[in-house]
Structure formats: C-alpha cells, structure tokens
Amino acid sequence: MLVKRLFITANLVVLMVPFLARGVQDSVQPSQRLDPTIQKIVSEISADRIAEIEKKLESFGTRNVLSDPTQPNHGIGAARQWILDQFKSYSPRLEVSFDTHVIPKRGRVWKDVEIRNVVAILPGKMKEATSRWIMIGGHYDSLNLRVPPEMRGDREKAAEIPAPGVSDDGSGTACAMECARVLSQYEFDATLVFVAFAGEEVGLVGSRALAKRLKEKNQTVQALLNNDIIGSEISGNGVIDNRRVLVFSEDPNDSPSRQIARYVKKIGERYYPEMNVDMIFRYDRFGRGGDHTPFNQEGFPAVRLTTPNENYANQHTPTDTFENTSPSFAAKVTRINAAAAASLAMAPKAPVTSRPAPLPGSDAAIAAAAAAELEEAAPRPPQTGPGLSRGKGYDAVLRWEYPDPEPDLAGFIVVVRSTMSPDWEREIWAGNVKEFTLKNTSIDQVVFGVKAVDKGGHESPVSPYVLVPRAR
Template identity: 35%
Template sequence: MKRLFWVVVWFSLVSLACSLSSSDEPTILPTLPKETSTPQPPLGYATPLPGTVEGQVNTEQQQQQIDVALFNLLNQVESDRLVMHVQTLVSFQTRHVNSSQTDLNRGIGAARNYIADQFEQIQARSNGRFVTFQQPFTLTFNGITTQQHNIIGYIQGTDTGAGVIIVGAHYDSRTYDLRDAEAYAPGAVDNGSGVAAVIELARILSQNPLRASVMFILFSAEEVGQAGQGGVGSQAFVNNYLLANGITPDQVIGMINLDTIGNWDGPNGEKNDTDIRLFSSPPNDSPARQLARSINFIAYNYRLDLNVILQDQIDREGRFGDHNSFDNAGYAAVRLIEAVEDTNSREGDDVFEGLEPAYLEKATRTVLGIIAALSSGPQPPQNIVLRDNGDGTSSLVWEPTFDAERYIVGLRRPNSMIFNQHFTVRENFTAGWANTNWQQYEAVAIAAVDSRGYIGRFSAEYKIP
C-alpha cells in the first residue's frame, strides 16, 4: 500500500507539472497596490490626467458589483476556524523538525497529519476543483536525518496561459535552542497563524472556479534554514519541483509567503491593528517589487481590511523566510508579516494566548481579497508603447486585452515603491499628454478590469523614455 501511495503521488506531481508547463497552462490572475512602507502618501487624484474615463464607463456601478462580490467572499472567513487551527497546532507542543514523526498527539508528524487531513477534507468538498498531495524531502539537521514533507493543495484555473500563484506558510516551530527537539515550542503566531490562514484560503477559494491556478503550500523545515537562502522545505520545492519540471519564473505570477500574521502588539506596548507589512527584494523594478506594487494597489483599490505597507528590503535585517527560496531562483516572491512584532513572545514563549484572533481574521480577509483579484481578473496588457504625437504630446498605446472593459494606468515616480498616480481609460490607449508631464514619472504599468470590476495584475513596467 505504501508503494502504491507514492506511485499515486508521483503521478499527481507529474500531472501538475505538465499542466503548468504545457501550452495550455491555467491562467493566474493578478491584483495589486495599496501603500508603502514608511507611510507614503496615497495615490494622488488632483493632477489632470490623459484619457480619464468619467462618463464613458459606469465605474460606480462596477464598484458596487465588486463591493458586493468581495463582501460576500470575505465574509466566508470564519474566525473560529482560524482559532481552531492555531489551537490544534499549539496542542502538539512542538513542531520541531527532529520531533516525533509517529506520535499522533505530539510533534511534527502529528502536525503534518492534521494539515494533510484538513486539505483532504477540502478536496472532498470541492467537486474536483482542489487536489492535495505531499512532497517528501530529506533533511539532515543537528546530525539527525529525517524525511520531511511539504503539504500541497492545488486549484486548476479555467483559463489558459496565465500561470500560477503560490501562497505558502511554514508549519514547523522552534524553541530558544534551535537544536532542542523536545522542548516546548508552541509556534502560535510564528507560524500557526500563517498555516491557519492558508488552510482557510484553500477552503474558501476551492468552492468556485478560478480563472487562474492557485497553489497552497505548507512548508516544513523553515526554521532550520539560513539567512539569505530561505527555508529548507521551500528550497526543496523550488529545486525538486519547479526547476526540476522546467517551470520558469514567467509561468509563476508570484509567491506570497504568510509568516507571522497573528498579532498586533509591539514589544513596548504599542498596537497596530490597521496595517500589515509587505517585504520584497529591491530594486524598485525587480519582479518581486512589481508584484508587491500590484498587491499594494489591489488592497488600496478594494479597501481591504488592512493597509498593505511596502518595505524596501526582502525581509527584516538578518532575517529570512520561505520567499527567499523563490526569490533566489528568480521567481517573484513577497512576504506578508504583522505590522509590529513582539519578539519577546516568540520561540518557547509563542503561546496561544499571544494570538490576536481579530487581527488574524483581518489579515486572512486581506489576503483573500488579493488572491481573489489575482485569480479572477483579466491578464495584463502587452506591448506598451509611448507614442509621440508630433505636437509636444504623447499617448500610451497597448494591445487590447481579452475581456477587458477598461484599463487602469499606474504611474510611478523615480525612487517610489508605489504608484503615485493612476487613472482609468476605456480604450487601449490614452489621450495625448504633454511630454513634460510624462517625464515626471520613471515607469508606467497597466492593468485590465473586466465587466464585473475585477482588476487583473499589472503589466511589467514600461520605462518612460
């Protein structure tokens, strides 16, 4: 039976790799910006801009439609479920990679079984939309060799050619002494909160078809990774699955790492229950930063529960996460983490009582809104050109996007992490605008919006000449 199980898993992996690397790959959709790290001013509206759409497209009606759809979707997040997942993970006492693999009530094996069972329940209720399997890999840590497992869920998108978005979190934990596999290591916020959110996202998103494909991964062995390299489990996934199957960075829209998203308290009594930080690797035109800018805009535009605040580095100083593994291999990858951290309440003191369920619910709702847009909006425009009109003005022109009713044009000034200005047009071009106005900006990116009001991801940036 064990041999048969791994044969089934092998076929699942091969089938999934083929679906992502074939010419008929499922679409992955994008969604984007809000605001940046050190509070930067929100997108501006006062400057006259070319081709504004007022009166041409009923954007107010579309906004009402998307507001209702998002309201209904986000209200499916159940705080009790999130709390139950964190409580259960904490009850295993430790999820250290060298803890028990066979004890049903303690250790990383018990955690793996619980997560796998949750994904199997989601699969059973998904009408065939959600498939789950595990990726085993070998780990040697502190002189002990074990077999660890990444637990994976996958929703195949309905559209072709758009790739996949990956949402991940690590489920292992640690105590103060990283080598101690037996000490209490509850890991409630780091990273029971991220695991709970991923399970809840998979449950909700598996209930309806998505244009784009979405992959949910719970990684083992993040805590025993190395700064700058990422977690061991995520490295195994990147090397032994993505790269081994020829899945290139242009087929993966991006990886969103949910790591430590369950508390709003800082170390000195401060509280921040309105923001969430988003880390991405510089410079401002890197694939990761462009993905972050899209996420920022989406959260801003849809007025999601938490303000997404961009940070000008891949992670906190000297720290790392599973997104590093993807970023190092050229995949766009970002990390979401709570706005302030009480680092005194980590490792052995990361107990359930330190969880703020209301903040975890807000964070999960925010990510759900982002993923819903990424997986439901049109694909981004291609072949953007700034065309000189010969009269001191220029117009942006691009290829029309299938299913686009209108377009959002985002403008970024030099050295800015976010879009500083945006405007909406109906056609695949803008009216003429003075060349001196265009030259105030370093780059432009364009997103398509469908008739339901779903914003797709922004295009790759076009540098203004």
C-alpha cells in the first residue's frame, strides 16, 4: 500500500499543478491538429519500394566490407555504388557523396580497408539549417559467420560467401533510402541527412568514423534515428508482433537521447496510430550495440529503432533472406521514422534550460567556486543552470533562453511528470515568454521541461531541467 500511495501522491502533484504564468495571454496556443504535409509524407512510404531495395541489396551476394570492392555486380563496392546512384536519382536537391575512411587492421578488420558511408543531405531552408541536422540511418554491410570449414583458413574467400543480410540490415538501409526518396520532395526548416553506414558488422567502424568527423567539425546533430533489424515481425520462437517497434535510448532518464525517444513515440503514434512505439530505457539490447552507439559516445542524441521479434537463427547467416523478412513491417517502421524526422525538421529549435559550466580559470568559474565554499553541502561543479528555482519559497519558477527566435515561433509549452513516470504527463501552454511560475508547486517532487512550438503546431524536443550530480 505504501508504494501505491506514493505513486498516487506523485501523480496528484502533477495533475493539481496550478496554471499561472507571467505573460501567458501574450499569444494563443497553436492548434495541435495533424499537419497535412506530414500525413501525406507518411502515406507516400511504399512497402513495394522497400521490397525492391531489399531484393536489390540481396542480389549483391554479400556486402561484407572486406569483400572485393571492384566487382560490378557483387560485393561491397557494387552495393555502395548502387545506393549512391539511387540517392542521386531521388532529387537534384539531395547532396550525395561517399564519406570515406581508411580503417587500419584491428580486431575483426583483418586487413587495412577503405570503407564508405553513403550520405545524402537535404539542406534546410532556414539560415541556421546547416547547424541543425536530423539524421536517419541504417547499415548496408552484411556478414555471414557460417564459414565453411574448408574456407576458414582463407579470409579472402570467406569474405565472398553469401551474406544476404536483408533484415540485418538491408531493412534499415531501405528505411533510410525510402525516407530520402519521399522527404526530398519537400522543403524543411532544418537539414535532413540520410546515411547508409558501412562497417557496422566489424565493430561500428563506419558510424564511429563519421561521428568523430562530425564532432571535430562542430556539427550539431539534433537526432540520429538508427534503424537496425526492422525487417522481421516473426521471432525465432514463432511469436508474431507487427504492431510494435522498440526504441532504445541511453540513460540517464532525461538524457538528450531519451528526449528523442519520447519525441519519436509521441509523433510516430500521432501520425501512424497503427503502430505502438515502445520505449526501452537502455542504450541497446542487452550487451549489444549499433551505429547509434558511437554518436551517443560523441555526445549526439541518437536512438535505435528495431523489431521486438528478432530471429537469431537467421542473423549473420545465409538464411537472412528476403523470403524470411517482411517489407510491410519495415514500411510501418519507416513511416514512424518519416513522421518523426519531418516533424523535427519543421519544428523550431529546442529552448536552452541550462548552459555549460564556465571554463576552468575563468572569472565565472572562480566566482562559482567561491560561492560554493559558502555552502554547507558538497558544492556542485561550476555551472549557470538549470533555470529552475523555488521563487518565494514554495513555487516552481522556470526560466529558459531562446536566442534568435524563428519568425513563426508561437511560444513555449511547459511539461511536467512524476519522477517515476517514463513519459511527460501534463502539458501547459506558457505563451511567448521566457519565464513561467507554478504556484505552490514543489520542484523536488516532479520533473519539469519546456519545448518550443511554432504557429503550425510543430514542437521541438523537450529541454528538461536537470542538475549535474553533486561532487563526492
């Protein structure tokens, strides 16, 4: 009874939050009706086209990154050239190129090898579009671990054995390509990037190299939606489930990646209610990883979309074929991707609820350290946020920053949830203001966030109010 009572109390705090904000009458909340453009985008995703892509990828025999890249119709080289040509055929507005890296011999990479991610960029129309990338990806390389005994001493021959890799991960590649085909017919505020990653099967080497390169260039990635194994609706034990997709996101509970997972769930289910988006609160399947992992490690928000029904008997074998996959299921997951990516690219940027800590040795850092010495509790690392305070003692006062607002910005929505809740439970229209007060509301018992919304009703991801852990 104690647990139940605590849960009810926490939710009552959320449900009974009073509505009071300075300047709340300054603007009118835009309608949250469905955007007809996004509805049209979702309807244009084709299961037949996804099937065609999967069959073509299977036809290359293998897409092992260590296979012969010079063959015109077989192996990794033929596959990546075909993907490049397909991207180019979708729209002249797509900027298509190879993202090339030389990977030295190590681990599963038994020789120095050149790998090529295939990248298609759809530039956004806003002036800050180059600093806001929304990415959709899947890996096009494949692997067959069932090497015949007579080839186990000959790595060159072993790299050429059939590795169809249709579910893992021709399905994710098909998702990225089909999204590129459809979305490239529209204009967006932010930049959309479609990627077919190479080298996932030999240690995430392609995504790792690209993430590192983007970090070095100070590129802002608002989200990576990584699709890996979205081609199967039947698990190895016979369970069929074609109404759910899993979205994995890294801890902690209010990490940027977790906010993207919540966004994918909300927008995906709004525009494609035939599917349930189930959030899984860990970075990937137990003890495993994917091409979103290096992006997380470089500080970019990234999530993995995958089937709830893996068939382990087919993975990395010659039986991961088109016959053993479901393009209709892959199309459903692709519609979730398209809706979420389009909404992100149409939406305003997210508000700033906290700023980075001042540089060590700076005046701000010295002042913060001096102030910390006056605290009886252990001091926090120097920082200037979050913008959450108690007001006169018993209120919740939220402040945020929003430099260079978009011309169509309508205002901001404050979101609230219990500390035990996986998702936001209440939304409150704050108006076009940068401060919001909830009277008689404890900041200790709930979690707060804020998001921007434009006049068309497109919402940014939530910026939560979080603290840096205390120094121990």
